[in-house]
Every structure is written in structure tokens, then in C-alpha cells.
Amino acid sequence: MTGDDVLPVTHIRPGSRAASFTVDDVWQARELLYFLVWRDIKVRYKHTVLGIAWSILQPLLTMVVFTLFFGRLAKMPSDGVPYPLFSLAALVPWTYFSSAVSNGSASLLGNQHLIAKVYFPRVLVPLAAVLMPAVDLMMSFAMLLLLMALYHVAPTPMMLLLPLYLLVAVLIAFAVALWTSALTIRYRDVRYVLPFVIQIWMFVTPVAYPASLVPERWRLVYALNPMAMVVEGVRSALLGTVSPGAMIPVALVVTLSALLAGTAYFRSVETSIVDLA
Amino acid sequence: MPDIALRICGLGKQYTIGARQERYDTLRDRIAAAAARPFRRLAPGGLDASATLWALRDVTHDIRRGEVVGIVGGNGAGKSTLLKILSRITTPTEGEVEIHGRVGSLLEVGTGFHADLTGRENIYLNGAILGMRKAEIERKFDDIVRFAEIEDFIDTPVKRYSTGMYVRLGFAVAAHLEPEILIVDEVLAVGDIHFQRKCLGKLDDVARSGRTVLFVSHNMAAILRLCTSAMLLQHGRLVRVGDVRSTVAAYLGGQGRGGFVASARTGDAQILAADLEDAIGAPFEHPSCGDPIMCRIRYTLPHRSPGVRVGIGVLSCDGTPIFTTNTADAGVRCPSDAGDFEACVTIPPDTLLAGDFHIAVCLWNPGAILDLQEPALSFSVDAGRSPLYVEDATRKGYVHVGCEWSVIPVSSTVGVLS
Numbered sequence: 001m002t003g004d005d006v007l008p009v010t011h012i013r014p015g016s017r018a019a020s021f022t023v024d025d026v027w028q029a030r031e032l033l034y035f036l037v038w039r040d041i042k043v044r045y046k047h048t049v050l051g052i053a054w055s056i057l058q059p060l061l062t063m064v065v066f067t068l069f070f071g072r073l074a075k076m077p078s079d080g081v082p083y084p085l086f087s088l089a090a091l092v093p094w095t096y097f098s099s100a101v102s103n104g105s106a107s108l109l110g111n112q113h114l115i116a117k118v119y120f121p122r123v124l125v126p127l128a129a130v131l132m133p134a135v136d137l138m139m140s141f142a143m144l145l146l147l148m149a150l151y152h153v154a155p156t157p158m159m160l161l162l163p164l165y166l167l168v169a170v171l172i173a174f175a176v177a178l179w180t181s182a183l184t185i186r187y188r189d190v191r192y193v194l195p196f197v198i199q200i201w202m203f204v205t206p207v208a209y210p211a212s213l214v215p216e217r218w219r220l221v222y223a224l225n226p227m228a229m230v231v232e233g234v235r236s237a238l239l240g241t242v243s244p245g246a247m248i249p250v251a252l253v254v255t256l257s258a259l260l261a262g263t264a265y266f267r268s269v270e271t272s273i274v275d276l277a
Numbered sequence: 278m279p280d281i282a283l284r285i286c287g288l289g290k291q292y293t294i295g296a297r298q299e300r301y302d303t304l305r306d307r308i309a310a311a312a313a314r315p316f317r318r319l320a321p322g323g324l325d326a327s328a329t330l331w332a333l334r335d336v337t338h339d340i341r342r343g344e345v346v347g348i349v350g351g352n353g354a355g356k357s358t359l360l361k362i363l364s365r366i367t368t369p370t371e372g373e374v375e376i377h378g379r380v381g382s383l384l385e386v387g388t389g390f391h392a393d394l395t396g397r398e399n400i401y402l403n404g405a406i407l408g409m410r411k412a413e414i415e416r417k418f419d420d421i422v423r424f425a426e427i428e429d430f431i432d433t434p435v436k437r438y439s440t441g442m443y444v445r446l447g448f449a450v451a452a453h454l455e456p457e458i459l460i461v462d463e464v465l466a467v468g469d470i471h472f473q474r475k476c477l478g479k480l481d482d483v484a485r486s487g488r489t490v491l492f493v494s495h496n497m498a499a500i501l502r503l504c505t506s507a508m509l510l511q512h513g514r515l516v517r518v519g520d521v522r523s524t525v526a527a528y529l530g531g532q533g534r535g536g537f538v539a540s541a542r543t544g545d546a547q548i549l550a551a552d553l554e555d556a557i558g559a560p561f562e563h564p565s566c567g568d569p570i571m572c573r574i575r576y577t578l579p580h581r582s583p584g585v586r587v588g589i590g591v592l593s594c595d596g597t598p599i600f601t602t603n604t605a606d607a608g609v610r611c612p613s614d615a616g617d618f619e620a621c622v623t624i625p626p627d628t629l630l631a632g633d634f635h636i637a638v639c640l641w642n643p644g645a646i647l648d649l650q651e652p653a654l655s656f657s658v659d660a661g662r663s664p665l666y667v668e669d670a671t672r673k674g675y676v677h678v679g680c681e682w683s684v685i686p687v688s689s690t691v692g693v694l695s
Contacts, residue, residue, distance in 0.1 A: 012374040
């Protein structure tokens with residue numbers, strides 16, 4: 001290890017950019033990313049009686065409540081699909097998104113101790129926290145397929161677009177977590193505001209109702225919420241409802257800009273995280 | 278410059294402290310501050326009155342490859358800040374560091390351990406956090422477990438580990454890191470004596486394999502034993518650098534104090550105060566060789582602590598331990614209940630010869646060191662009217678040991694030369 005081969009040279013300089021991460025740093029640390037996700041999954045299921053069942057219970061129970069109140073009582077239209085399926089197809093990606101955002105936001109604060117004692121690209125912390133609930137997503141997705149089989153609904157060829165929709169959900173959750181995790185270190189208020197924001201966000205996303213209810217002239221504004229595209233997309237891919245169409249490019253642009261802005265913000269505060277925490 | 282491992286140039290780190298700190302914990306504070314800003318200029322004291330503190334300033338030093346550098350200094354001297362900057366945990370305010378090679382830092386034993394995970398799981402997690410590859414951890418796994426001596430508990434959650442086991446495992450993982458530059462902060466302050474010796478041995482190996490080590494410790498004996506050079510920091514500045522022995526002596530000399538008082542209660546088992554007294558209980562600044570020297574140590578135990586011991590080590594002016602003595606040696610059992618206690622030890626007259634000494638005070642139980650103050654006290658002994666100096670005014674050595682002598686006439690018939 002101490003041979004005469006060329007040693008990597010690192011420069012430590014003042015200023016926020018100096019110690020910031022590059023894509024290459026993150027790639028180099030991919031094994032650590034894996035271990036951070038692995039740790040959170042292990043720890044999470046160690047003390048629960050129902051273990052992995054929790055990951056499907058939450059969307060499933062919400063579906064039951066939605067079906068009772070929105071489906072039966074309010075007679076919400078559901079694009080011709082049985083309401084339980086209609087809502088579950090949206091609740092599966094939505095539940096992922098909301099737990100990824102809250103998990104990601106709390107991540108830096110929760111790992112303060114680690115950050116103060118060892119260096120690694122700090123961005124791994126919110127990234128791992130956003131990836132962790134993806135395991136739940138897979139479980140609940142399997143349950144969704146099961147429910148489709150019960151209703152004799154076959155997925156459509158549009159299913160090929162499913163990875164794109166889910167990727168957008170991961171990226172937008174990550175973009176939000178980049179902001180909120182760093183902001184939480186500085187302003188602990190974020191912790192209290194966030195659940196409220198997520199709740200509002202759910203109402204501006206077509207989870208309990210179809211996007212077709214939104215008047216035509218508001219559609220473009222509505223499309224600015226990438227989660228609207230994700231939810232409509234997953235539904236169209238599995239249940240054969242109307243494809244999100246023009247919402248897709250809008251959502252992609254919004255997601256990428258949010259990601260760039262989030263990365264820039266995170267990089268600008270990254271080095272002060274230790275001193276503030 | 279293949280020989281340089283670290284080039285530290287004009288390094289400084291400034292912290293903002295005090296009430297005027299520009300740090301907003303809540304949005305409300307920030308909004309309030311923004312609203313107040315236009316009026317601030319009018320206020321006496323002005324804008325820049327916020328108190329700042331240079332935790333580190335103007336530190337310049339090159340460290341060659343293979344050097345083992347001890348960093349010494351009192352509390353708040355900037356040792357930890359320096360290590361944090363070198364480990365890239367925090368950024369400097371000014372200056373620059375050029376690092377040749379990979380850095381592994383061990384600022385704490387068991388960083389990132391999760392109490393609910395087993396020993397096996399934590400080895401992987403901790404290894405990855407410290408910068409090891411998965412394949413590397415797998416290769417070294419058995420060595421780590423053997424080094425930590427936890428073979429039977431490898432699949433037990435670490436929350437069931439004793440403090441000793443936890444520390445052993447933490448050090449074992451870190452000890453198997455193989456970076457070109459290893460940064461170690463005061464990790465030897467914990468753990469039992471047997472394991473400390475093992476850790477020092479491991480650090481010795483690391484140093485001998487040509488890697489560069491930066492080592493912060495309050496344990497001067499460890500610094501003297503391990504390091505090839507030393508840096509002395511004082512109030513954030515590098516005041517001395519060079520040979521270990523003279524740097525440690527300069528540090529201990531600068532620490533000179535007749536009494537020790539802890540700055541605050543930490544809530545843990547802790548040494549509260551230590552001072553020297555003469556035979557009638559008056560504070561003692563300049564004892565003479567012929568006086569009994571009484572050392573009074575006050576300590577606190579927040580919890581019931583069976584088997585707790587108090588000891589002192591008498592060190593020479595350059596930090597070399599001369600002898601140690603403790604309650605267990607003397608057959609004294611310390612009360613194990615929670616509370617504040619006072620231990621008193623008397624160094625008999627005509628034991629310490631004229632010279633400068635330091636006393637380290639330690640509070641421990643067989644599992645771990647609870648508190649170590651090194652040096653707690655520093656003092657000079659003069660020859661006084663001790664009978665030891667009547668015959669030999671320039672007596673050599675640090676201590677006098679009363680030995681038995683006998684001289685008998687030997688007849689030439691039993692001579693050894695025959």
C-alpha cells in the first residue's frame with residue numbers, strides 16, 4: 001500500500017466549493033451508499049412485529065379508506081377503473097414519494113454524529129434515505145399486481161414506461177430532500193412544516209381523483225407538479241387509463257431543474273453542515 | 278517531493294461564538310434579524326462586534342512520509358480542529374493543505390456503529406464508513422474479529438456488548454484500515470490496559486510499515502513511545518515542532534500548576550480536583566525532598582461503580598513515567614456508591630529527589646478508564662534539608678529507593694579470582 005506508485009493528491013482549501021462532491025466521488029463511494037441503505041433497512045425491520053408487512057399495510061389501508069369515502073360516498077369518477085385499483089395504483093408511488101421526502105429531510109440531522117466524525121460525500125446521506133423506501137415500493141407494487149389479478153385487469157404495453165415514471169418519483173424526492181435535509185440543519189422549523197406540505201402536495205396530485213377532473217385551461221399549471229405525471233403515468237401503464245401525454249416533458253423539465261437547483265444549494269451549504277449541526 | 282505526506286500552509290479556522298452569532302435556528306430568528314438589519318448600523322457596537330474565535334491560526338508545517346507525529350496541547354489548543362480539517366470534516370477559513378495519499382481518520386472509536394446491529398453487521402458498516410471496500414472488509418474480517426477478541430459475540434447486537442468489547446471492536450475495524458496517512462484522536466483514553474497495550478502495538482506496526490501517522494493524545498507516555506516528532510499547539514498556534522522529548526517537556530512545563538480543578542461537571546465519572554498538601558494540610562507549592570507530599574484527589578461517581586480505583590502516576594519533567602501507585606495496590610477499596618469522594622495519597626519523605634515532576638491522576642475500573650488528567654499537577658522538589666543531600670549534594674536520578682546494604686570482609690582464601 002505504500003509502494004512508489006503515484007499517490008492521489010488532495011487539496012484542502014477554504015471556501016464552500018473546495019470540499020464539495022463530484023459525480024465521481026459519489027460513484028467511488030457507491031459501496032458506502034449501499035451499506036447506508038442496507039443499515040436503514042436492517043434497523044427498520046429489527047424491532048417491528050409485522051416487519052416487511054408494514055410496507056404494504058400503509059397504502060392498503062389508505063386505499064380502503066379512500067374507497068369508502070371517495071369511491072362509495074363521494075362517488076368520485078375513476079376513469080372507468082374499479083375505484084380500489086384506481087386509488088391503489090396512485091397510492092403506491094405516492095406513499096413511496098412521501099416517505100422518501102420525510103426520510104430524506106430528516107437524514108442529515110439523524111446522521112449528525114456520523115458527519116461530525118468522518119468524511120465522506122455528504123450527499124450520500126439524503127440519497128441513501130431517499131433510496132431506502134424503494135424497498136417498500138417494490139413490496140407494495142407486488143401487492144398492486146395481485147389486486148389487479150383479482151380484478152382481472154391486465155397491464156398494458158405502456159408498462160414499458162413504468163421505470164421512467166418511478167425514476168421521476170425517485171429524482172423529485174431526491175431533489176426535495178437535497179433542499180430540506182440541508183435546511184433542517186439550519187432551521188429546525190422545517191421538520192414541522194414538512195408534514196403539512198406533503199399533505200397539501202397530495203391534494204394537488206391526482207391520488208384520490210383523476211387528473212381529467214382538472215379543467216383544461218389549468219392542465220399546464222397542474223402539470224408543473226411532476227408527481228401528477230408520475231401518478232397518472234403509473235395508472236395509464238397498469239390500468240390502461242389516459243396516458244399523461246404532454247405532462248411528461250413538462251414533468252421531466254421541472255424534475256431536472258429541481259435536481260440541478262437542489263444540487264447547487266446542497267453544494268453551497270455542504271461544508272457548513274458540520275459547523276452548524 | 279515524493280517524501281512529503283502532508284504540506285500544511287498557513288492553516289486557520291475561525292469560529293463565530295457568543296450571542297451575536299450569525300446563526301439562525303428558526304425562521305423566526307432570521308426574519309427578526311432581517312427586520313432589525315436596517316437599524317443595526319445605528320446600534321453601538323456596530324456590525325462586526327460578533328465575537329469570533331480563531332481555533333487555529335497560521336499553522337505551517339510539512340510532514341514527511343513515514344513520520345509519526347504526536348500533536349500535544351492543552352484543552353482548546355486546536356488539536357481537534359486541526360485533525361478535523363485534515364480529515365476533511367470541516368473546511369479551513371484560510372490556508373491550504375496538500376495531502377499525498379489516502380487519509381484514514383479515527384476521531385472516535387466505533388463511529389457509525391448502530392446499537393441494534395450485530396457485531397458482524399457493524400464491521401461491514403463501520404468499515405465502509407471509514408472508507409474500506411466491501412472486498413477488503415471481507416478479506417480482513419477474520420483478522421478484525423480475532424483482534425477484537427469477540428469471536429463468540431459476533432452475531433450479538435452491539436448494544437449487549439460491554440464498553441470494553443465495543444471499544445475493542447471499534448478499534449479493530451479502524452486498525453485494519455490501510456491508508457497512507459492515518460489520523461488518530463485520543464482513542465486510547467478508553468479501554469482496559471491490556472487492550473490499550475494492544476492498540477499501541479498495532480499503531481507501532483502501522484508506523485513501522487512506513488505509513489504516516491498523526492496522533493493526538495493526552496497520554497504523554499504513549500506519545501513518547503510512538504512518535505518520531507511532535508507538534509505543540511497553544512491557543513490555536515503552532516508554538517513548537519520537532520523532537521518528541523523536548524516538545525513534550527515544553528508542553529508539560531507550560532502546563533505547570535500547583536492544583537487542578539475540572540472546568541465543569543460533565544455528568545460522567547470525573548476527577549473534580551487535585552492538589553498537593555504538606556503534612557499539616559496547607560497547600561504545597563515547593564515541597565522539599567524531606568517532606569511527605571500529600572496529594573488530595575476529589576472525584577465524583579454519578580452511578581454506582583463497583584471496583585472503581587484511583588491512582589496517580591509520577592512523571593519526570595519530560596513526561597516519562599517514574600512510578601504509579603493506586604488504591605488497589607494499597608488494598609484500599611473505594612466506595613462504589615454514587616457521590617463525591619476524596620482520595621488521599623502520601624508520597625513518603627525522601628522519595629522524590631530534587632527536580633521537576635508532574636502528577637497524572639487516573640480514575641478507572643478494570644473495564645475502562647473513566648477519567649485521566651495528565652498532567653494534573655506540576656511541581657518542583659528542592660533538596661531542602663534532606664539527609665539524602667548531606668553526603669551527595671548532586672545526587673542523580675528521580676527517586677530515592679531505600680535499599681538494604683551489607684558489607685562484610687572477605688578472606689583471600691574464598692576470593693573469586695582463584
